[in-house]
Amino acid sequence: MEERKLEMMREILVASLFAALGVIVPILFHLVGLGRVFLPMHLPILASGFFVSPIVAGAAGFVTPLVSSFLTGMPPLPIAIAMSIELATLASFASICYRFFGKMVQLQKGIGKIISVLSSTIAAIVARIFVDLILIATVIAPLLQLPAGAFGLASVLVGMPGIILQLTIVPAVVLAIEQVQRVKGLWTSER
Amino acid sequence: MLDLLQPSQIWLTKLDSRTKLLMFLAYAFAVLSTKPQMHIAWIALAVLLAMMFFVARIPIGWALRRFIPILPFVGLGAIGLLFGGSRETFIQVTVKMLLCVGAAIWLSATTPFNQLLEGLRKLKVPTLLTIMLSFMFRYLFVLAEESIRMSRAYQSRCPRKQTLKDAANIGKLAGALMLRTYGRAERIYLAMLSRGFDGEFRTISVQRMTSADFALLIAFIVSLVLIVISLR
Numbered sequence: 369m370e371e372r373k374l375e376m377m378r379e380i381l382v383a384s385l386f387a388a389l390g391v392i393v394p395i396l397f398h399l400v401g402l403g404r405v406f407l408p409m410h411l412p413i414l415a416s417g418f419f420v421s422p423i424v425a426g427a428a429g430f431v432t433p434l435v436s437s438f439l440t441g442m443p444p445l446p447i448a449i450a451m452s453i454e455l456a457t458l459a460s461f462a463s464i465c466y467r468f469f470g471k472m473v474q475l476q477k478g479i480g481k482i483i484s485v486l487s488s489t490i491a492a493i494v495a496r497i498f499v500d501l502i503l504i505a506t507v508i509a510p511l512l513q514l515p516a517g518a519f520g521l522a523s524v525l526v527g528m529p530g531i532i533l534q535l536t537i538v539p540a541v542v543l544a545i546e547q548v549q550r551v552k553g554l555w556t557s558e559r
Numbered sequence: 560m561l562d563l564l565q566p567s568q569i570w571l572t573k574l575d576s577r578t579k580l581l582m583f584l585a586y587a588f589a590v591l592s593t594k595p596q597m598h599i600a601w602i603a604l605a606v607l608l609a610m611m612f613f614v615a616r617i618p619i620g621w622a623l624r625r626f627i628p629i630l631p632f633v634g635l636g637a638i639g640l641l642f643g644g645s646r647e648t649f650i651q652v653t654v655k656m657l658l659c660v661g662a663a664i665w666l667s668a669t670t671p672f673n674q675l676l677e678g679l680r681k682l683k684v685p686t687l688l689t690i691m692l693s694f695m696f697r698y699l700f701v702l703a704e705e706s707i708r709m710s711r712a713y714q715s716r717c718p719r720k721q722t723l724k725d726a727a728n729i730g731k732l733a734g735a736l737m738l739r740t741y742g743r744a745e746r747i748y749l750a751m752l753s754r755g756f757d758g759e760f761r762t763i764s765v766q767r768m769t770s771a772d773f774a775l776l777i778a779f780i781v782s783l784v785l786i787v788i789s790l791r
Contacts, residue, residue: 374752380687381751382744384694389740391699392706393733408733415737427687435695438663442628445587445659446652512591514652533730541734545741 379420383428386416390432390455391439407530409433413455414492414534417462418485418542425463429455446512450504457499462492481546485539493531497524570771571615576670576678578772582779583666589783590658595651600790601658607782608661617668625664629656672696677766698743706736 389412397408413432417425430452437448465488472484505520571579586608593600612622633653670678676696680689709732717728 374757377690377751377756378744378748380690381694381748382741384691385698385702385740385744385747386737387691388695388699388702389733389737391695392703393736395703396706396710396733396736397729406730411730411733412737412740419741424687424691427685427691431688431691431695435692437660438667439699440628441625441660441664442632444629444632444656445663446591446655447632537730537734541737544734544738548738548742 376424379424383416383420383424386412386419387428387432387435390428391436394436394442395440405526405529406533407527409436409451410455410458410496410530410534411537413459414462414489414538415541417459417492418466418488418538419545420463422460422463422467426456426460429457429459446514449512450508450514453504453508454496454500458492458496461495462488465491482539482543485542486535489535489538493534500524572669574775575766575768575772576674577681577766577768578776579666579670580675580678580682581776583662585780585783586662587659589787590655590662593655593787595647597790600786601654603786603790604658604783605661607786608658608665611665612661615665615669617665622661622664622668626657626660629660632656674766681766698747702736702740702743705739709736 390409393412394408397406409432413425413429416428420428432455433443433448433451437443437445443451466484469484469487469491500523501520508514586604590604593604612619633656637649666675673693673696676689676693679692680686713728713732
């Protein structure tokens with residue numbers, strides 16, 4: 369019981385730091401004048417899904433836009449609520465898919481690992497787009513009296529560079545962290 | 560952007576954080592529940608917000624700076640107008656955004672984050688979220704320092720205006736930051752264990768809801784209801 373509690377705490381700590389990055393990375397992008405088409409908040413939140421359980425990942429995704437809105441003013445509040453749902457889906461789907469594909473792919477080292485990380489990333493992004501198009505554009509946006517177009521197909525197309533960045537950066541980061549975990553035996557999350 | 564205001568020691572900042580949190584939520588709900596073309600209600604809500612700023616003695620310059628990040632969103636909406644977007648929708652979204660952000664600025668200027676967390680805990684928000692928020696806030700500024708150092712190093716090696724082509728490099732920078740963050744999380748966890756952390760957070764609660772809290776909260780909610788219903 370004690371061990372489970374501590375493991376949960378480790379997951380919360382990792383997710384919190386990635387969530388804090390979810391506030392900082394957008395500022396980093398804005399500092400060098402690169403806009404919101406790169407979906408910078410999605411990068412660390414998606415990555416966190418690979419290291420923690422779906423519930424903790426979902427919670428990290430949920431709080432990040434709200435805290436960012438509270439501390440930096442971006443995204444503005446009504447949009448932050450919709451983004452909370454979007455990011456919670458992204459992170460928790462990445463976590464669920466990675467656990468699922470991890471069991472399916474037998475070759476856990478080498479190419480099998482790469483396949484499971486990449487397919488989980490793609491599945492999480494697809495799930496996020498579905499939630500955008502179906503839930504947020506048709507239910508949440510009208511409830512918040514936001515224009516549905518802000519979360520519709522146009523917004524998905526505008527965010528394409530961000531999706532490409534997610535597909536390249538996130539798997540690389542996840543694989544690099546797992547590589548470091550294997551090399552450094554002291555790390556607490558090593559299995 | 561992470562420039563937080565040290566709340567001035569006035570009676571408002573000494574109120575229970577739950578009162579201010581509930582006032583903020585009630586205000587945001589009132590703003591979001593207004594229908595399109597309720598212009599007079601929006602003006603009344605803006606006046607109420609201005610009064611809240613005045614009572615809290617929030618510096619105007621600081622507050623205006625906090626509105627800057629929403630300008631790109633307003634700009635995008637304005638571009639949408641050029642492509643045949645609805646003018647009414649643009650006005651409605653912009654006004655609601657400004658009012659909600661204004662309320663969030665008021666809350667952040669009157670309530671230190673630690674008190675806000677305590678308020679959330681007392682309002683029975685799930686422990687997972689409150690612990691996550693406390694960790695997040697504790698390490699946000701450490702990670703911000705690190706990211707600024709990395710960004711400065713990048714810009715000093717690449718001293719020119721960044722273009723779209725640099726997005727991949729910035730992405731790699733973000734990737735390196737994520738690697739370092741994971742390492743930091745592991746080190747913090749080991750440090751917590753070595754100090755005997757057993758998974759329980761113990762806090763001393765000093766905040767208490769008084770009659771002044773209840774009076775202010777009720778008066779505020781009544782005025783919101785009057786604005787939204789009478790100016791419909």
